[in-house]
Amino acid sequence: MIISKFLLSLAFLLPTQTFAKSGFSTQLLSVVDSYNASKLVTMKVLKVVKSEVLDKKTEYSGTISLSKEKFRLDTETPDKALILFDGKVMWSIQYPPKEFGGSAQVLKSKLSKQNRSQILLSALLDKSSLKENFKVTSEELKKSEALITIMPLTTDLTVKKITLTIDTKSKLLKQISYDDEIGNLTTMTFSEIKFPSNIPKNLFKAQIPKDAQVTEL
Numbered sequence: 333m334i335i336s337k338f339l340l341s342l343a344f345l346l347p348t349q350t351f352a353k354s355g356f357s358t359q360l361l362s363v364v365d366s367y368n369a370s371k372l373v374t375m376k377v378l379k380v381v382k383s384e385v386l387d388k389k390t391e392y393s394g395t396i397s398l399s400k401e402k403f404r405l406d407t408e409t410p411d412k413a414l415i416l417f418d419g420k421v422m423w424s425i426q427y428p429p430k431e432f433g434g435s436a437q438v439l440k441s442k443l444s445k446q447n448r449s450q451i452l453l454s455a456l457l458d459k460s461s462l463k464e465n466f467k468v469t470s471e472e473l474k475k476s477e478a479l480i481t482i483m484p485l486t487t488d489l490t491v492k493k494i495t496l497t498i499d500t501k502s503k504l505l506k507q508i509s510y511d512d513e514i515g516n517l518t519t520m521t522f523s524e525i526k527f528p529s530n531i532p533k534n535l536f537k538a539q540i541p542k543d544a545q546v547t548e549l
Contacts, residue, residue, distance in 0.1 A: 356463065357471050359478040360496065363503050367457045370527040372535075373398040377405075377520055384515040396453065396522075402536040403454045416538050417443065417451055423538040436541040441549040452491065453520075456508070466494070476501050 367373050379392040394407040400419075407413040412427040422441045428434040443451075455461045465485055472479040478498040484491060490513050497507035509519040540546065 357468050357478070357480050359471070359473075359498055359500060360462075360468070360480050361459065363498055363505055364457055364459050364462060366503055367398070367505075368400075368459065371399060372528045372531045373457075373525070374528060375522045375525040377522055380519045380521075382517045382519075384517070397535060398454065398457065399531055399536065401454065401458070403451050404536060414538075416536065417454070418536050418538065421538075422451075425538070425541065425544070427541070436544040438540055438544045438546040439549065440546060452510075453508070456494070456496070457505070469493075473500075477506075 374395065374397050377392075377394055377396050379394075381390045381392075382388075383390075391410070392407055393409045394405055397404040397406075401417070402419050403415075403417040405415040407415075411429060414423070414425040416423045416425075420442065422439075422443050424439040426437045428436065455465055466482040467485055468480060468482050470481045476499060478500050480496045480498065482494050482496070484494075491510045492513065494508060494510040496505060497509075498504070499506050504525050505522060507519065507521045509517065511517055
């Protein structure tokens, strides 16, 4: 069981402006502030991982829920799985394919404040974590998008370079693309982004399947 580590045509675009930032992009901070101001953020995600070594592309689809430091990723395809951080504990639940049956595998691990940045999307959408762990290296402003490139400040994260695509009109994070240390290119595209006013009960509480095999780290 593996926990994922933790995201154009030239026509109709205005001339691209590219510049290095010594500070932080106001476009990015504006988006982060709007997400942080909401009790809950939900979105559909399509994650595509391209492996140069294996010359293979794998697609995952699911739903992400964010609330302050809490995080939930329900993967629907190719296999059903759940990654959940309840604020103290990380849970990973891998369900067996229906055609094979069997019990679910559960991995439970505690995360310290220092390594919570491993939850990449949560780290990017938290202002203090963003500033502590990353630096902006470039920003490209186009007609209705901002493409912002950031780099990690430490080697704690396995990502090398992250590009964030922001819709400058809606102030929404539309896509994250990053390279990791083993040559994979991962792209996460977000859709149906919503800001519900209430958090469903037990949304960030792990429900352990009956007869699941639990491994604690």
